[in-house]
Amino acid sequence: MQLEPRLHTPLWMTLGAPVFAVLFVLILCGGLISWAGAPLLDSYIALFRGAFGSKFAIAETLVRATPLILTGLAAAVAFRAKLWNIGGEGQLYMGALAATYFGTGLVNLPAPLMIPFLFLVGALAGGFLLLVPTLLKTRLNVDEVVTTLLLNFVVLLLANYLLFGPWKDPMAMGWPQGAPIIDNGILPNLIAKTRLHGGLIFALIASVCIWVVMTKTKWGLEIRAVGLNSEAARFSGIPINKTILRTALISGGLAACAGVTEVAGTKEYLTLDISPGFGYTGIAVAMLAGLNPLGVIVAALFIAGIYNGADSMSRAMDVSNYIADVITAASLLMVMLAVMLTRMRVRFK
């Protein structure tokens, strides 16, 4: 078996590959649903209804997609530069911690200033968190995959300590949660009687901004060049280390903003379960989108729909909602494979 590059990839193949891969995954996971003893077609209909079947369902899916867009962008930007930031989860919690620290009364500004301020401090906190492993990588040759992964556990334990200790809200009946974000810092509600909040607008604007930066500016060109061939980039005079550090600040900052949207938008206070693995799922989102910042929006909507749909399907059909994690993980692998096959041809000899 041998792989050869294709000279030309037709457009239908580029666009169709992820769709085909996801359909293939849904068929495969049908086996798991049947194993649970649920009728297959009805289950998938229940899943779709739960994701997009009503105004409320759509709003909930958008709420869930908001942090996924941001963590997906974080992974997409970093992976373009071959900076393997697997620490999205830790950066997300770092952003949430910063938003809680500054947003629960320490600083009080009018809302049009307070909300950008919270995103700024959150992004800085997450950016600097990723800066540590990145500096270790550029200065001391320490593998960033392991360090970012391990920092996730450290940050989560830090949040655990703060919420069981000094930051515990005495008004919360003993639950480990932070004090509520002050009114000026709460992201405005977008549709009455749903949880949909302004974080979505922020995430969409962030996607467009990142797309512009990555495709139209010198910074984006440098980031992509470093990822494609860092030796060649060095010879053409691109400051490699500076570019990687810049990428780290952007990537960590984006993941941290997901923490801000959850604390200041979805929950309105910090808990230890604001993220059911959004940082890790962001990697799947980025790969589904082929690392394209605008594609991240579509991929995040799809993954968010799968999770919300699986939640309501599990209530209706008695299928464990871990099926959503299976579909996400399998889609990550299959889409990666499908995208490669649009660029390569398999020859059997």
Added chain:
Amino acid sequence: MDFLDMFLTIGFWGATVRMATPLIFGTLGELICERAGVLNLGIEGIMTTGAMVAWMWVYQGGDLWSAVFVAAFFGMMFGYLHSMFSVYMGLSQHVTGIGITLLSTSLSYYSFRMLLPDATTPPKIIPFDEYAVPFLSDIPVIGDAFFTQSPLTYVAFLMVGVVSYILYRTPVGLAVRMVGENPMAVEVQGIDVYRVRTGAVMVGSAFMAVGGAFLTISVFDAFYFDMINGRGWICVALVIFASWRPGKALLGAMLFAAFDAIQIRVQQASSSFIPYQFYLMMPYVFSIFALIIMSRKAAYPKALLVPFRRGQR
């Protein structure tokens, strides 16, 4: 002084050896994969799978030793899947590994929920009993610490020697090390690089799964979600710490486990003034520091992360 007493007690050394066991299996597994040029980030999920299937096998009536083989088999299957993507297709080893971790973890959780839908408190099994090695266990202190352990612990120590022997003293080991350094040269010798790498990833993944199984059928008697809790990632760090040598991997795992055992004992003695979360952070922080110290002169296998494509240079 009671601080010194802690290190001299038999309980401390026994705990160290016990805690080192899953790390020895995991680190050896990761080491085999990386020596063949494949970074296997599926380790965290494969350990979860090993823990789940071994426990489930025993819970459904299987015996303990066959559960170890069942875990190894499932590890191999995920290793095979990993190599389909990372070796045959030459896709990014980072993303493949994360994908395998997410897939194997979620499949394990899904299967656990499907097989035991009504289990609220984790049901229990009867795990491996300690086996006192005849004569050796009669040696004072050492006998109790090293020779009164779970049989799987002896297997782990034995495997360090076996892996070391195979890697450095057999043609198979030479082939594994060469595909990690210079796959082109192996291809010239008429050896199939894909097969060697796939084999190494499968065997390595089997080790990882057995490491996970040790937790559910030897240390504990139940399967909990999130029970691997970063041990897999720590193994990845330990491989770098060990400079890809099985002997040093054993040393690293023991050091790490000793540190963990100290941490737990100090925590019990001083929990009033330092919050326990900071003690729980120590293993991860320790791993990061170990990486910082060792990475300066780390001699990575030259072809690590480099996909091999036949007929291309």
